[in-house]
Amino acid sequence: MLTRAALLESEQRQRHFAESQLAFSYRLLQTTTVDAAVEALLATIAENTPYDAGSVTLWTAEKPLRAEIVAAHRFALLTPLVEERQPIYLPDVRQEARWLPDTQPDAQEVRSVLLVPLLDDPQSEPFGYLSLKSYRPNAFSQPVVNNIVLLCNQTAAALRTVRLLEETRRRLSEVSVLAEMSAHLNRSYDLPETLRFVLDRVVSVISQGEKVSDIRAAIILRRPASNLLYLAVGHNLSNEEIERFNNRPYTVHEGTFARSIGKGEWVEIRDEAGVSQAIAEQFSQVAPRQLLDIPLSVGSETIGIISIDHVVRDPTTRQLLRAMSDLAGSAIQKTQVLAASQKQAAELVETYEHLQVMDQERDEFIQNITHDLKAPLTFIRGYAELMAEGAFGAITPEQSEALEVIQERTDAVNQLISNILTLKQVESHPLQEIPFNLDEVARKTVRNARMAARIAGLEISVPTEQTNVIVKGDAARMEQVFENLLSNSIKYSPEGGEISVSVGTRQDRAQVSVTDQGIGIPETEIENIWNRYYRVSGMSAKGSGLGLSNVRRIIEAHGGRIWVHSNGQGTTFTFEVPLYEGIRD
Numbered sequence: 001m002l003t004r005a006a007l008l009e010s011e012q013r014q015r016h017f018a019e020s021q022l023a024f025s026y027r028l029l030q031t032t033t034v035d036a037a038v039e040a041l042l043a044t045i046a047e048n049t050p051y052d053a054g055s056v057t058l059w060t061a062e063k064p065l066r067a068e069i070v071a072a073h074r075f076a077l078l079t080p081l082v083e084e085r086q087p088i089y090l091p092d093v094r095q096e097a098r099w100l101p102d103t104q105p106d107a108q109e110v111r112s113v114l115l116v117p118l119l120d121d122p123q124s125e126p127f128g129y130l131s132l133k134s135y136r137p138n139a140f141s142q143p144v145v146n147n148i149v150l151l152c153n154q155t156a157a158a159l160r161t162v163r164l165l166e167e168t169r170r171r172l173s174e175v176s177v178l179a180e181m182s183a184h185l186n187r188s189y190d191l192p193e194t195l196r197f198v199l200d201r202v203v204s205v206i207s208q209g210e211k212v213s214d215i216r217a218a219i220i221l222r223r224p225a226s227n228l229l230y231l232a233v234g235h236n237l238s239n240e241e242i243e244r245f246n247n248r249p250y251t252v253h254e255g256t257f258a259r260s261i262g263k264g265e266w267v268e269i270r271d272e273a274g275v276s277q278a279i280a281e282q283f284s285q286v287a288p289r290q291l292l293d294i295p296l297s298v299g300s301e302t303i304g305i306i307s308i309d310h311v312v313r314d315p316t317t318r319q320l321l322r323a324m325s326d327l328a329g330s331a332i333q334k335t336q337v338l339a340a341s342q343k344q345a346a347e348l349v350e351t352y353e354h355l356q357v358m359d360q361e362r363d364e365f366i367q368n369i370t371h372d373l374k375a376p377l378t379f380i381r382g383y384a385e386l387m388a389e390g391a392f393g394a395i396t397p398e399q400s401e402a403l404e405v406i407q408e409r410t411d412a413v414n415q416l417i418s419n420i421l422t423l424k425q426v427e428s429h430p431l432q433e434i435p436f437n438l439d440e441v442a443r444k445t446v447r448n449a450r451m452a453a454r455i456a457g458l459e460i461s462v463p464t465e466q467t468n469v470i471v472k473g474d475a476a477r478m479e480q481v482f483e484n485l486l487s488n489s490i491k492y493s494p495e496g497g498e499i500s501v502s503v504g505t506r507q508d509r510a511q512v513s514v515t516d517q518g519i520g521i522p523e524t525e526i527e528n529i530w531n532r533y534y535r536v537s538g539m540s541a542k543g544s545g546l547g548l549s550n551v552r553r554i555i556e557a558h559g560g561r562i563w564v565h566s567n568g569q570g571t572t573f574t575f576e577v578p579l580y581e582g583i584r585d
């Protein structure tokens with residue numbers, strides 16, 4: 001029989017509990033972290049029931065229930081708590097065989113213990129438990145235990161939501177780690193910088209995910225097209241250690257590398273004994289506690305590993321590391337390829353520069369010789385002319401013909417010389433900038449070439465009516481253009497053909513064409529004929545291969561362009577240069 005006073009007290013206690021339960025509900029609603037929910041639970045219990053020590057244990061992926069049961073075999077209460085999913089109340093531990101006092105630091109003082117499983121679903125396994133200890137026997141009455149069970153159920157439901165929230169937060173931060181990493185790696189073209197970045201990110205993900213500090217780690221790469229390995233970057237490794245590793249050097253067939261780099265597998269060694277056997281050398285100075293090798297793979301090829309002296313258990317962190325190593329693998333390969341091609345490019349530039357120097361030396365040599373040939377040639381030409389005119393006595397018709405040939409050949413050599421000299425001059429000497437009539441230049445060079453054309457059995461035609469096509473530039477150089485085009489037409493035409501020259505205007509440009517009925521230029525050669533010293537193979541006519549290259553330079557120096565049209569029947573060279581502004585419409 002309860003006394004009135006006891007009844008009143010019990011009623012008051014229930015009311016007080018109801019009030020604090022309501023307050024607790026509100027608190028849980030606002031809670032966003034596991035720690036805050038646990039703290040709220042312990043505080044609410046303390047408001048209603050005095051106890052001496054209270055704790056909440058939660059099983060997680062890093063610290064699973066099974067592992068704890070094994071580790072705490074001495075704590076015999078855990079198994080029934082999980083299996084029966086009911087609270088376990090020991091009103092007096094001294095009467096309890098299941099209570100093993102030497103397992104707890106405060107075991108001597110503890111008299112009563114209450115364990116309540118945390119269940120968010122009565123069907124599934126608890127994911128943790130509440131433990132309350134009191135130094136008094138019989139500290140928790142049945143109604144109090146019932147109330148605490150109620151609070152624990154509420155907490156379990158709230159924890160489920162909070163854990164989901166934490167999981168979402170974590171996923172979000174994972175996605176942002178990957179996004180940031182991929183953005184950075186896309187922009188990065190420097191191998192050492194890329195490696196340092198990857199290793200820093202991996203270390204920071206592991207240390208935060210697993211809450212460990214002083215991780216030692218390295219990126220070990222396979223040398224391209226070789227079985228040798230090198231330690232490319234280290235974290236918390238001394239230079240001496242890195243050097244020792246690289247001086248050895250290791251191959252992909254040795255120790256754990258045969259699996260990690262050779263086969264592209266994750267290698268995990270969880271116990272110190274295994275580690276010191278397999279890879280003590282890897283982190284040579286401080287023997288590692290554990291070892292994790294994450295392969296860096298690109299497709300089916302493994303280019304290296306990220307090696308860490310710490311095993312990662314959390315599946316989410318492992319998944320993140322897998323995604324990170326995939327990203328890193330292709331980024332590292334990209335920068336490796338880039339570094340190799342930069343080296344090749346540098347070598348090519350060097351070779352090119354060397355060739356240019358040789359080219360220049362050759363040009364100078366030819367220029368000097370050519371220059372020296374000019375003076376004696378002038379004498380030969382002059383004496384042949386004087387002889388032909390009869391200055392040294394009468395000559396026979398045969399002698400006159402021979403002298404004509406001498407003059408014609410010396411003219412050809414002279415043209416060659418002026419072509420060679422032009423080669424440099426167009427580059428090094430500025431053009432004259434004087435307006436002149438292109439039509440006049442055309443007519444003058446046609447007059448000069450007629451003789452050579454006739455000898456070759458060809459006719460050169462120009463329109464009878466003279467025109468004014470004024471352009472600004474270097475008339476002497478332009479003469480060379482006509483001379484070259486005409487002498488080519490003569491050289492590459494069979495006897496009996498006709499060569500026609502036309503000079504006109506087209507909008508704001510002067511347009512000139514030289515057309516022959518000669519052998520034509522094969523389609524495939526048209527690109528090449530503008531190159532210095534290039535000659536279409538099989539040409540019987542003699543030449544240096546310099547003419548068209550000079551022609552194009554001169555036209556381009558006048559701000560114009562030149563092109564060629566050819567079929568089996570003949571060839572037309574056409575060029576345009578800007579008309580002199582002073583006379584434009």
Ligand code: ADP
Nearest residue numbers: 488489492520529535536543544545546547548
């Ligand atoms: P080359 O001294 O050999 O004439 P060019 O630079 O003047 O050097 O010409 C380059 C090549 O272009 C010649 O070897 C020749 O094969 C071809 N070519 C130039 N003009 C003509 C043309 N009118 N008809 C046919 N082939 C030509």
